Amino acid sequence: MTNTPTLARGGGDTSAPRRRRGSRRPGRGSGLPPWALPYLLLVPGIVVIAGLLLYPMIQMFVMSFQKINLRVIRGVAEPEWVGLDNYTQLFGNDIFWSSLRNTLVFAAVTVSLTLALGTAVGVLLHRLGRGMSTFVIVGIMCAWAVPPVAQGTIWRWLFDAEAGIINWALNLLPDGLSTLLFGRADWTGEPWLNDAWSVYLVLVLTVVWASFPFVAVSVLAGLKGIPAELYEAARVDGSTAWRTFRKITFPLLKPVFAVLTILSIIWDFKVFSQLYVLLNGPTNRDAFNLSLFSFAEAFKAPPKMGTGAAIAVVLTVILLLVTAVYTRQMVKQEDLT
């Protein structure tokens, strides 16, 4: 914390602004017309975004119609144009369909759970006393701050077959109840990370655990902006808690929910690090999602970067379609002009 601002300030000092002072004082009679200043300020940003995001996106699209093997990567051969081959092969591949299903189901479940739990906790934080609310916020901040890779290792350890705490806790349940609920009483050695479905169970838990705090704190920030009189009036009218939420909180916080939904969708569609750690690399093909599948196709020997790019194109198209509605809404809400 201590050195970041200093360094950032140092960074701000070194190059561009000082150069601007030396060479051209815009609007002060030097050569530069005032209208050019904003464009000048935008140059580095535009170069970076165009060169590192937009151009690679076009490349990715082009590459999805090419065959790119090791010789091409080494630079000794030109990529071969194969038309729609990558896509037809992909659509005939079972792993693609299971990855697609995993991606979609996982995103749907995780986004809804995250938003539901996050909103509930946000409302709770709003109703708690000051001290208690700070206490809970500090707790959930810690979960939110854990890097995705560490999230993966932590939950992998919690669900470890031999010495994991989850299996210990499940063994604590009364045998009768455990049998009734799960059809078994002994959980010792249960290998949670072997089957695709239980991997995703752990993954959902991991991601919901790490992302509900952001939703909660954002909802809390939104709630603080709602005038207390509205709730006062609702209480006087004898409105139930659920009705108050539906009629006052939700409509007023709609913009916040729109942003939270779109961000959660973006994050959960392409979850990579946590799954990579839980699966111990691209090993269990049944448990792939589209990100991991694309990665495995492109970087596991033999590298098939064309196919990898085709998967990435599918992922991007789905994501853009899903978020298009929200993006339009956001563009409308923001007064961009």
Place this chain on the structure above:
Amino acid sequence: MTPLARKRFTRIALNSAGVLVFLFAIFPVYWMVSTSFKANDQIFTTDFIPFPTHFTFEHVSQVLTEGVAGNSIWVYMRNSAVVALGTVLVGSLFALLAATAVARFRFKGRTSFLITLLVVQMIPCEALLIPLFLNVRRLGLYDQLLGLIVIQVGLTLPFGIWMLRTFVAAVPKSLEEAAWIDGASRFTTFWKVLFPLVAPGLVATSIFSFITAWNDLIFALVLMKDTAGYTMPVALQFFFGQRGTDWGAIMATSTLMTLPVIAFFLVVQRRMVSGLVAGAVKG
């Protein structure tokens, strides 16, 4: 129930729910930290040992001296820090310039630029992995931390600009105009008036970029070949499968990797949130 009893009951119920949420959030983090200070016989057991009774630095010192994949953890920490700080330095400068442009000026193409910013954030960065990998190879930046920095700047910049522009816009224009009338140059106005007022926003944006770069696994995984250039998230993968899984060492490393981020989060928590949802809750 009398109204008073009812009120007390509600209070107790709410506070218990708060404690439950706190425990759910904190327990995995606590378990990571406590495992890294437990002796092996307390780790590999089917019993529940709530906290290390034989407190040991064995795992921490092991990862700091022996490390993994032939290097001490310090090497990986340093690499991660170099990438993250490099990203912050370059990224926040670029973001500040662009944010000032869009928040302070009305010019042709401004709306298209803002919409582009929004749309590029929808592109999954994992999807850009393949073309970026090939470009980095072609540019000769493969297996160099500089290549990672360049990519992280690209990935964090759109959001950085988006977040920072609300901070710039929040500074009243009249302050700058006052300085302007007093005869300050544009640069002095920027440096002496706008910059100090935007500094808190810059800190929040910087920390966001720092964390993104610090956390990245996928790009570091494919762009760094030599083990001496690995970052923490990549190095962590090498603990798995080395003669069984050494959970003490893994948790110690995870803790070392997580603590700086938690510290950052607790410091800028409020500003982070206001920046992230900025626009949606502005009023």
